[in-house]
Amino acid sequence: MNFDLRFPIGIMFSFYGLLLSGYGLFTNGDQALYERSLNININLGWGLVMLAFGVAMLLLSRRGRKGE
Amino acid sequence: MHIKLGVLDYLILIVYFVFVLGIGWILKRRMKASTDFLLSGRSIPAWVTGLAFLSANLGAQEVIGMAASGAKYGIMTSHFYWVGAIPAMVFLAIFMMPFYYGSKARSVPEYLKLRFDEKTRGFNAISFAVMTVFSSGISLHALAKLLELLLGWNYTMSILISAFIVLVYIFLGGLTSAIYNEVLQFFMIVLGFAPLVFLALKDVGGWSALKVKLIPVATSQGFAPGTWSESWAHMGAYNQNPMGADWFTMVAGLGFVLSFGYWCTDFLVVQRAMAANSMSAARRTPLIAAVPKMLFPALVILPGMIAIALQQAGGAIIPLGADGTPDFNMTIPALLSKYLPTGLLGIGFTALMASFMSGMAGNVTAFNTVWTYDIYQSYIAPKKTDNHYLWMGRIATVAGIIISIGCAFLASKFNNIMDMLQLVFGFVNAPLFATFLLGMFWKRATGHGAFFGLLGGTASAALFHGLAHTKGAEVGIKGAWLAQKFIFNSEMAQNFTMAIVAWTTCFVLTLLISLATARTKTDAELTGLVYSLTPKPKAEDEPWYQQPVTLGIIILVLTLILNLIFW
Numbered sequence: 001m002n003f004d005l006r007f008p009i010g011i012m013f014s015f016y017g018l019l020l021s022g023y024g025l026f027t028n029g030d031q032a033l034y035e036r037s038l039n040i041n042i043n044l045g046w047g048l049v050m051l052a053f054g055v056a057m058l059l060l061s062r063r064g065r066k067g068e
Numbered sequence: 069m070h071i072k073l074g075v076l077d078y079l080i081l082i083v084y085f086v087f088v089l090g091i092g093w094i095l096k097r098r099m100k101a102s103t104d105f106l107l108s109g110r111s112i113p114a115w116v117t118g119l120a121f122l123s124a125n126l127g128a129q130e131v132i133g134m135a136a137s138g139a140k141y142g143i144m145t146s147h148f149y150w151v152g153a154i155p156a157m158v159f160l161a162i163f164m165m166p167f168y169y170g171s172k173a174r175s176v177p178e179y180l181k182l183r184f185d186e187k188t189r190g191f192n193a194i195s196f197a198v199m200t201v202f203s204s205g206i207s208l209h210a211l212a213k214l215l216e217l218l219l220g221w222n223y224t225m226s227i228l229i230s231a232f233i234v235l236v237y238i239f240l241g242g243l244t245s246a247i248y249n250e251v252l253q254f255f256m257i258v259l260g261f262a263p264l265v266f267l268a269l270k271d272v273g274g275w276s277a278l279k280v281k282l283i284p285v286a287t288s289q290g291f292a293p294g295t296w297s298e299s300w301a302h303m304g305a306y307n308q309n310p311m312g313a314d315w316f317t318m319v320a321g322l323g324f325v326l327s328f329g330y331w332c333t334d335f336l337v338v339q340r341a342m343a344a345n346s347m348s349a350a351r352r353t354p355l356i357a358a359v360p361k362m363l364f365p366a367l368v369i370l371p372g373m374i375a376i377a378l379q380q381a382g383g384a385i386i387p388l389g390a391d392g393t394p395d396f397n398m399t400i401p402a403l404l405s406k407y408l409p410t411g412l413l414g415i416g417f418t419a420l421m422a423s424f425m426s427g428m429a430g431n432v433t434a435f436n437t438v439w440t441y442d443i444y445q446s447y448i449a450p451k452k453t454d455n456h457y458l459w460m461g462r463i464a465t466v467a468g469i470i471i472s473i474g475c476a477f478l479a480s481k482f483n484n485i486m487d488m489l490q491l492v493f494g495f496v497n498a499p500l501f502a503t504f505l506l507g508m509f510w511k512r513a514t515g516h517g518a519f520f521g522l523l524g525g526t527a528s529a530a531l532f533h534g535l536a537h538t539k540g541a542e543v544g545i546k547g548a549w550l551a552q553k554f555i556f557n558s559e560m561a562q563n564f565t566m567a568i569v570a571w572t573t574c575f576v577l578t579l580l581i582s583l584a585t586a587r588t589k590t591d592a593e594l595t596g597l598v599y600s601l602t603p604k605p606k607a608e609d610e611p612w613y614q615q616p617v618t619l620g621i622i623i624l625v626l627t628l629i630l631n632l633i634f635w
Contacts, residue, residue, distance in 0.1 A: 003094065005116055005248050009255060012087050016080065016415065023076060023411045033409050037267055043411040046263045050415075053259065 004064055010057030017051025020044075069387045069398060071218045071405040077414030084256070084418045088237055091248050095241030102457035105242035106437040107174055107343060112244065114349035116251055118356025121340040123250035126257060127427020128210045131368055131420065135403075136396035138372025139379075139386065141310045141560075142282065142296030143634055145372070146365045147318055150299075152327030153361055154627045157354040158620040160332045160341075163599070165616075167508055168342055169350040171596045175342075176335040177442040183507045183597045185515030185588065186446075191522060193442035195496045196335060197435055201468050202489050204431035205475025209486075211424035212476065218401055227476050230421075234429050235469045238436075239462060243343060246426070246433040250340075253422040258360070260412075260419030261367045267407040268374045281377035288380070296373065300635045312538075312558030321564025325571040329501035336434040351616040358623045362630065375399045428472065436464035487545050495533070498567045499525025499574030506578050511591065511598045517582030525574025532569045536562050 024044025027033050034041055073081075099105045137145040173179040177196060181189035212226035237245045272278045282296035295302045295309055302308045303315035311318070331337060331354070341353035375385045379394070385402055389395030404416045440461045449456070479486045503522055506513040534550035538559045543549060547562060556562040595601050612618055 003098075005251060008087060008091060009252060012083070012252070013255065013259070015083065019076070019080070020411050020415070036407055037409050037412075038270055038407075040267070042263055042267065043409060046259075046412055050259055053255075 004061050006057045006061035006064065010054050010059075010061055012054070013050050014054030014058065017047050017049070017054050020047030021051060023047070069218065069402060069405065070220070071401065071413070071417070073219065073414065073417065074410035076411050077417060080411075080414030081418045081421070084252075084422065085233055087252065088233065088249050088422075091252070092237030092240035092245040095245050095248070098244070099240075099242055099458070102440065102454050102461055103174075104244070105458055105461045106433075106440060107339075108242070108244040108247060110343060111345050112247060112343050112349075114344055114352045114356055116247060117340050117344045117349065117353040119254045119360075120247040120250040121337055121353050122357040122361055123254040123257075123426060124337055124340055124430035126254065126423055127430065128207050128424045129427070131257070131423050132210075132397050132400055134365075134368040135372035135375070135399040138369035139376040139394075139396050139399055140372075142286070142373055142376075143299045143365075143369065144295075144303075144309060144311055145369045146299050146630075146634065147322060148327075149361060149365050150627050150631050151319060151323040153331060154358050154623060155323065156327040156331035157358045157361065158623055159328060160338070161351050161354040161616050162620050164332050164504070164508060165341060165351045165354070166347070166602065167597055167599075168338055169344070169347050170602070174441050175438055176333060176338055177438055179597070180503075180507070180518070181442075181446075183589075183594070184513075184518040188503075188515055188519045188522065189442060189446075191519065192500075193438050193446075195493075197438050197443060199493045199496070200336065200431040200435040200438070201471045202475050202486075202493075204428045204435070204468065204472040206479055206486060206490075207424050207428040207431070208472055209476035209479040211421065211428075213480070214401065214424075215421075218405075223480070227473060230425055230428070231469050231473050234425050234432065235466065238429055238432055238465050242461070243339070243433045243437070246429045247340060247343060249429065250426050253419070253426045254360075256415070256419040256422050258367065260416040261371075263412055264403055264407055264416055265367060265370055268371055268403055271407070272374050272377055278374060278377055281381055282373065285376050285380045296376070298635060300631065306557055306561060310558070312556055312561035313564055317561060317564045317568070321567045325498065325501060325567040326564070329497055329567070329571075333500050333504050334497075335438060336430050339434055339437065348610060348616075352614075352619065355616060355619045355623060362623070362627060371403050372396070372399050375403060432465060432468045432472070435468045436461050439464040439468070484545060491533070491545065494563070494566070495526045495529040495570070498529045498570035502571050502575035503578060506575065506582070507598070509599045510582075511594055511601055512582055512587065513578060514582045514585045515588055516585045517578040517580075520581050521574045521578030524577040525570045528573035529566050529570035532566050536566065538562050 020043045024041050024047050028041055028044065031039070101109070103109050134145060134148070168176070168179060171179060171182055173182055177189045177193035180192050208227055208231060211230055212223050215221040215226040216223045237249060269275070269278070272281060279297040283293040286293055286295035289310065291309065292302055303318060306312050306314045306317070341350045344350040344353050379385045385406065386394040386396060387398050387402055400420065404413060404420070408416050440457055444460055445457060499522055502525065503518050507518060533547050535548065535553035536556060537543070537548035537552040537554070538546060538556045541547065541559065546559065554565070556565070591601055
């Protein structure tokens, strides 16, 4: 068995990405919350970046498994 | 200063620890021999060892300390990366890795035993083992103090919980577990700090606005306007820059002696490369690490520069310490709490906590290997079964963590003891690279030469420290306990010069004593350990653009370009 680290990394960051972007959607327009981040909904934006990273890792890990 | 974490932030923190412990749990079944536990069975792909190589050094000192230096010294701090770390990593990959990975050595001290003799190994192994458990304790103490300060957590509980998590995942999955978690932590740091830097840079108005805002920072301290934003332009003389060092002292002391000494001989980082699954992967490990390392100043130094610029412009960013001056070590936590809303704050905070813990884990995994192979197997209980050493590796992990906890409490009670120990480690480390350089590239270097050269180098460092004085520093732990013979503008410059003195002493002594003593190892015994007696590593079946030399040259050219851009 060879343990592919890309898989847990992919799972973890996809989860964080969903969590943050979901929270970002939910709190969109909440000025009190996003005042500190210069009125940018950084949870939504960066959550999507993390989700994309997580999914990319999952895809790489799947491709790696097929290649074996 | 206080950070308030929301429910979501705590959830993110808990999920991270679930993954960390889960990885240890999955790896548990694979730990069958002592080499699986302590050396990862040499089975890990290069991209993983590469990121772990980088991450093992990305502990508390790096993240917190580099931001602090960014505020104190400005962009000159990048010399730690673009003059120090990167060239050293390329050198390790191209010239030194073939000997570490190609010889049968399981650790850096064991290489010294094969190349020189028992006493040289003993000196290195014992000083290294002591050093790692104390460093691990210092990491633990710093983390607990931060948690107490920021979140109001109980100091003792913080120590016990963090130590317990580190213990569990190493105990289960050994070095592999530590390495995998270092990779996880690497991505946490990058993904957690990038939005922080983005927001801070936007707040200050971009890079060109930052340069303008850094002018009063420099002029108010009596330096030329561009001192905080130009890395080389003010290195002509020691009194032109806040580092207090001219270009020669910086390049020789920091770039050559300290950085090469750390990156090329410290088993904590070298161990990661030695866990790679092939010679070519081992050689690519530091090169893969060098690429993100090149860009790290943007993540760790830039925030410090932004903080000091905003501070100068009247914003109260960096909290004041007990003595009323800005506490630069609080720069990163202060920025986290200033810019990140609940949600992302959890990611940033988790990244910070993870970096402390992986700093600790790195030390513990290096400690258990050196203890088990270089001290226990060599001096206490040789010729036991491998199962016995696997058991010992686990015991050493537990013992290492318990001693770390003890050191953490010691550090919280007697700060001076820790300063003193770190000082002594500095004396021992400074000359080390001279020994390796001569050992690897000069077959005539002998065991007596290496051992007494190291002792002499260490003694000269201590002696120099006794004679050197930094303006305004107290006499004693900071130096000058013999006389104030050499006066420096900053502690950093004093440190660089001490390294140069120690390295030169060790180099000259090793050279002379080697010539005066007989060789004890034949050419045949030194094959695979010395450059001229080792067949060149065959370019395995990889194309020219994937070979270490090609990659190394590309990395050095890119680093040169970075130096020129920010000259």
